């Protein structure tokens with residue numbers, strides 16, 4: 001199954017040195033997630049990561065545009081900075097012009113002719129090889145670039161840039177190969193086949209800043225199924241995404257199958273939507289941007305060769321619902337993690353919480369005790385829990401919500417944190433606010449910062465409260481219910497059936513794992529295609545069914561006519 005090169009790469013990689021993880025061969029036998037390394041002080045992995053962070057921070061990295069065999073580096077006038085030290089330039093890059101995006105489309109369409117005909121097994125081998133490279137010699141580079149560039153602490157970088165990316169590559173390969181097991185029924189008179197054909201045209205893979213692995217998945221999953229992708233990374237994640245692009249190249253993705261195109265969002269969106277060959281958009285980002293893309297496609301609908309598929313995973317206003325019977329220590333720890341880790345910049349981050357009055361004083365104390373110990377700071381400090389938010393726009397957005405809370409509107413009161421400072425990095429304190437109005441914008445709008453708002457309800461109204469949570473926002477991404485009362489859990493399952501794509505029971509609303517909790521939300525949170533699950537690959541196919549008749553059919557009369 002695995003090429004000799006891939007086996008050699010994993011044997012020579014850091015991973016065997018650390019003694020963690022499986023090779024892809026072992027994975028295909030066992031289907032296990034990539035183990036998360038601990039990075040304890042003094043451990044081999046910590047020493048290696050610290051050295052890589054130092055090395056990466058000492059250079060301004062050059063990120064080119066990649067179109068076919070060309071790596072275009074002529075201007076590089078744009079800068080990716082460190083969120084926790086915004087004067088520190090980490091990488092230089094340029095934006096693709098409309099003409100360059102059109103050139104990438106032409107190159108992709110030529111590459112598609114061969115790539116779509118490469119057997120799935122061979123394409124899967126390339127991803128498995130890439131997984132081994134990510135787990136081995138590139139693990140520290142992926143993590144360091146994600147820490148420095150996107151403001152993740154060590155463990156948040158490891159679970160994203162290393163483990164989730166490796167899992168996406170391996171599980172997607174495995175799930176894709178499983179699809180080949182289906183064979184249509186053949187009979188005495190006909191032999192039937194279904195070919196897992198890629199789509200006619202190209203895929204535009206448009207990535208967010210907050211998960212390195214998502215960028216890699218958006219571009220590579222369609223490619224695995226025989227498609228060609230134009231990969232548009234987020235401006236604030238160009239370096240980590242480019243490292244993945246290079247890994248996929250080294251793993252054997254042929255030239256032209258993937259183009260790497262940092263670009264201005266609307267310029268990229270207009271160029272891909274104007275092409276008659278747009279076969280699909282694989283988007284992850286905000287609702288506003290996805291709606292813009294959808295409208296753009298609709299405006300061009302008469303010009304397409306095929307109906308473009310629109311796959312979008314968007315924002316959320318995720319909740320923790322606390323029942324009076326809840327285990328409060330687990331609510332406190334889960335809420336602090338879900339709301340504040342990675343500065344609340346996971347689409348699944350808990351951003352509103354409903355708590356019964358009887359337990360709020362106790363729960364507040366428990367969360368405050370955690371808050372006291374939580375450290376905010378530069379990503380190069382291994383002891384931090386969270387770092388800066390991604391950029392100035394995000395900082396100002398968080399600041400405006402904090403100001404809203406400080407004004408006391410909606411009965412808002414800041415209970416924990418509430419400060420922010422962008423003099424060195426875009427730092428927003430982990431914050432907890434209470435409101436008297438459950439319809440406050442603090443309870444309904446996605447903030448994407450380390451800010452959680454709590455509404456305290458009367459215990460007697462627990463069911464009424466649960467019913468109101470169901471439709472409290474236009475989103476439908478994640479939500480958690482904490483209750484030791486199993487009858488209430490049963491009720492919550494029923495009430496929240498349409499309200500979330502990922503439901504957590506007695507656990508926090510973040511932390512989905514590929515192959516364990518396939519991820520995605522409906523309503524305004526997206527098209528719910530469940531990345532990390534077995535059905536994701538089907539989205540990228542345009543299957544062809546073939547019927548071969550063994551005996552010539554000459555009759556035309558129905559039996560009923562006799």
Ligand SMILES: NC(=O)c1ccc[n+]([C@@H]2O[C@H](COP(=O)([O-])OP(=O)(O)OC[C@H]3O[C@@H](n4cnc5c(N)ncnc54)[C@H](O)[C@@H]3O)[C@@H](O)[C@H]2O)c1
Pocket residue numbers: 206207208209210211214232233234235263264265266267268269270284285286287288289290292293313314315316346347348446448477519520521525526
């Ligand atoms: N549901 C999920 O699985 C999931 C996962 C991660 C992030 N998200 C969501 O992503 C958002 C955060 O990411 P972000 O700030 O990078 O989102 P964003 O919408 O600002 O940007 C996403 C991407 O779209 C590009 N873009 C902007 N305008 C465009 C246009 N007109 N045409 C084409 N592309 C355009 C951006 O340059 C970027 O690459 C949050 O809302 C978060 O909830 C969702």
Ligand SMILES: N[C@@H](CCC=O)C(=O)O
Pocket residue numbers: 210211345346347348509510511512513519
């Ligand atoms: N997989 C992630 C969500 C990705 C969105 O940002 C989680 O569940 O924490």
